[in-house]
Amino acid sequence: MTTTSTDTRRSADYAAVRALAAGDMQRVDTLIRARLSSGVVLINQIADHIIASGGKRLRPMLHVLAAGAAGYHGDQHIKLAAVIEFIHTSTLLHDDVVDESDLRRGRKTANALWGNAASVLVGDFLYSRSFQLMVELDNMRIMRILADTTNTIAEGEVLQLLNIGNADVDEASYLAVIERKTAVLFAAATELGGLLGGLPERQISALRRYGMELGYAFQIADDLLDYVSDAGTMGKNVGDDLAEGKPTLPLIYALQSADAEQTLSLRHAIEHGGLDSLDRIIGAIRDSGALERTHERAVAHANAARHALSELPESPWRDALAALADYSVQRDY
Numbered sequence: 001m002t003t004t005s006t007d008t009r010r011s012a013d014y015a016a017v018r019a020l021a022a023g024d025m026q027r028v029d030t031l032i033r034a035r036l037s038s039g040v041v042l043i044n045q046i047a048d049h050i051i052a053s054g055g056k057r058l059r060p061m062l063h064v065l066a067a068g069a070a071g072y073h074g075d076q077h078i079k080l081a082a083v084i085e086f087i088h089t090s091t092l093l094h095d096d097v098v099d100e101s102d103l104r105r106g107r108k109t110a111n112a113l114w115g116n117a118a119s120v121l122v123g124d125f126l127y128s129r130s131f132q133l134m135v136e137l138d139n140m141r142i143m144r145i146l147a148d149t150t151n152t153i154a155e156g157e158v159l160q161l162l163n164i165g166n167a168d169v170d171e172a173s174y175l176a177v178i179e180r181k182t183a184v185l186f187a188a189a190t191e192l193g194g195l196l197g198g199l200p201e202r203q204i205s206a207l208r209r210y211g212m213e214l215g216y217a218f219q220i221a222d223d224l225l226d227y228v229s230d231a232g233t234m235g236k237n238v239g240d241d242l243a244e245g246k247p248t249l250p251l252i253y254a255l256q257s258a259d260a261e262q263t264l265s266l267r268h269a270i271e272h273g274g275l276d277s278l279d280r281i282i283g284a285i286r287d288s289g290a291l292e293r294t295h296e297r298a299v300a301h302a303n304a305a306r307h308a309l310s311e312l313p314e315s316p317w318r319d320a321l322a323a324l325a326d327y328s329v330q331r332d333y
Helices: 003-036 041-052 058-069 076-099 110-114 116-136 140-163 171-196 201-228 249-257 260-272 278-288 290-311 316-330
Strands: none
Touching (some): 003 041, 003 058, 003 076, 003 316, 041 076, 041 110, 041 116, 058 076, 058 171, 058 316, 076 110, 076 116, 076 140, 076 171, 110 116, 116 140, 140 171, 171 201, 171 249, 201 249, 201 290, 249 260, 249 278, 249 290, 278 290, 290 316
């Protein structure tokens, strides 16, 4: 199969997944718009900017698909999907401030337009709005899962901050960050779908494993794209992670096999940030085989996610979740 035909098939698979979830996701978007509304004009301006920036809405879509795979036929998944998106969006607002980012999804970030203070406070607004929605569901187990998830995400943010500029971060430390920052919200999204559907605990746990493994795969692939994509495709600046001194997996793997001169360059790049030697650093990473190793690690997690789905009954919803596992490591944005 040629690369072009493979890419066409992947795009078709992802389009089919989105089509399956489209009806529910339209309801989710309507609810998000309604619940983002505030009497404070600045909140509405920043909220409108976030909505207009688009995004894949992957996390709420995962919840909708998991609820479908669990045979759920009620309406609570719409509200829960909105909660999940609010939590995710609030973390993006805070992330962009911490990282001093000026570009996300191809558009200026909120902090670049309105400043750090406004972005942090609107992020707090989204967090609190998510908990208002959560309470309306009146389900203590759901609230506990989401409360634990948001707390873990905050821990991940702090861990990542501690890792910035540290060239001695190893693979285990890197994985601890992405588990907390990314994978736990994926896991909560899919676990809650199984919970709403009333599945046996074994199958709820399988959906959580699927989400966790998918989160690992997605973030590792995302970190890989920072070195192989471009701003027009990816919607953020190439080399952003390097500029911020983030020791992601491609850099960690490159350091493991670099020669003495390359090691000095890689360590300097992590410890001091900046893009002065971006081309040389990317060259060193490519020469080391780190990009291939990183991709293989992402694929291993995607395969583990697919395997977890074997616990669930066959359905178009389960097939869609499996297709997303493939998409997570095959996308170019």
